[in-house]
Amino acid sequence: MMPILTTFSWICLIQPRSILLSQLTSCHGLGLGGGCLQFDWNSITAFLGSPIVPPFWSQLNIFVGFILFAWIVVPFTYYTNLWNTKLFPIVSNNLYTINGTVYKHTFILDKQSQFNETAYELYSPVRMTVMFAFHYGIHFAILTSIIMHTILWHSQDLITQLKTLIKNSLSTKVIITTRNTVVPDYWFVILFVVTFIVTIIMCHIGQLIPVYYLFVAIIIPFLFILPAGIIVAITGQWINVNVLCDFVGGLLLHGNPIGNITFLTFAREPLLNALSLCSELKNGDYLKIPTRSLFIAHLLGMLIGGFVNYTTSSYMLNTVENICTLENPLWSCPKILTLYSTSVIWGILGPRKIFGKISPYSHLLWGFLLGLLLPILFWFIYKKIYPQRHWLKYIHVPVMLIGIGMMPTTSAGNYVTWLLIGFVCNYILHKYSLQWWKQYAYIFSIAMDSGVAVSGIFIFFIFSHQNIKFPKWWGLANDGGCPLARKTFSGK
Structure with missing residues (x-):
């Protein structure tokens, strides 16, 4: 119904025709400054797993590594054109x-x-x-x-x-x-x-x-x-x-x-x-x-x-x-x-x-x-x-x-949203509402996984398999609001 929410690059909406902004802030780029959010649990957990399961100190290590790599090393090497990388997309x-x-x-x-x-x-x-x-x-x-x-x-x-x-x-x-x-x-x-x-x-x-x-x-x-x-x-x-x-x-x-x-x-x-x-x-x-x-x-x-x-x-x-x-x-x-x-x-x-x-x-x-x-x-x-x-x-x-x-x-969008959920659940709730965290955190994670699996089956057989398509509107965009994120530095 609204695929754009799967990878929503909200900063890109400021100037969606800017290649630089798209490369740096989009979900299909580097997600710089938290410019990309995801609202699809399946997408969030597809590669990194549930953000509720790992201990918070483990997630902090991933956060530090992500910042150093995706927001510092990669843009520096790309825009200095190491290995002629400007001929290709940044990600x-x-x-x-x-x-x-x-x-x-x-x-x-x-x-x-x-x-x-x-x-x-x-x-x-x-x-x-x-x-x-x-x-x-x-x-x-x-x-x-x-x-x-x-x-x-x-x-x-x-x-x-x-x-x-x-x-x-x-x-x-x-x-x-x-x-x-x-x-x-x-x-x-x-x-x-x-x-x-x-x-x-x-x-x-x-x-x-x-x-x-x-x-x-x-x-x-x-x-x-x-x-x-x-x-x-x-x-x-x-x-x-x-x-x-x-x-x-x-x-x-x-x-x-x-x-x-x-x-x-x-x-x-x-x-x-x-x-x-x-x-x-x-x-x-x-x-x-x-x-x-x-x-x-x-x-x-x-x-x-x-x-x-x-x-x-x-x-x-x-x-x-x-x-x-x-x-x-x-x-x-x-x-x-x-x-x-x-x-x-x-x-x-x-x-x-x-x-x-x-x-x-x-x-x-x-x-x-x-x-x-x-x-x-x-x-x-x-x-x-x-x-x-x-x-x-x-x-x-x-x-x-x-x-x-x-x-x-x-994608960068996976990391930003995954780390945000991990911070809320494994730091804020764990610190200020420990009893609730002990009782419901893992159950919530399992429930979300199960809900995604069951809904995926229904969506596929009811809509996709029957070739039923929703009317065209802006929410069907699959580019997360950044149509130029996959372009090269020159826009090709």
């Missing part, structure tokens, strides 16, 4: 040629969908928007910061827990917990072996990826499950190792985009599902739900969800007009577009062409070192210089980076 996850046109990957592939070096040389190197380029530098820093932060702040806890496991000495609380029926270890082993064998057969028959690379892919979730689980449990922020998977896959499968996406899938999804299962088992422990029941429910949910997701996606692609294009902003598919761009960067071209010595983006590899040093810096300041200032221990470098690492897939 976009599309890829471009050196002339500023959208990159056509089909021009550099042969008939077997493999990379054609000659065609690439004749066409153009890949160029990215300033925010999309920094996106990769940030993710390089995330990987090393997670490991270093875990070593600095949680190594002693890990050592203590390891000693406890070795001695097999369970605390009273754990003994009480284990009265529930525990999932036997061999269930996990059987499930892993069966699914891994099926994966090997599928990849071999479908010629998706050489089988021996699957053994490389499965190492990544094993390495990151512990540090990622610690950070998720403490901060509520989920870890994304996509770039590491893409980077390794690009080195191993250069010129093979299908193989790269396959490698990404089998390196990333086991980690996400393992963290999800751990979260469910922990919540089930609090609710006294038998762990075997949770295990079976999780497994059935994944099996059913796979079929439902596939059939729904196929149906949507065949019925929704202009889906995943700029012509249909309500179905813009930002995650899919990002996946497409990454398949070109890592799968077709490979990391050597994008981040090699002759590439303008080679300096982004310093992100690995930056992510290694920043946690050490803040740890040293708190532990050795200002130990009495306890607020310093809440500076969490991985959370800062994880929060801003979701841009440009996540």
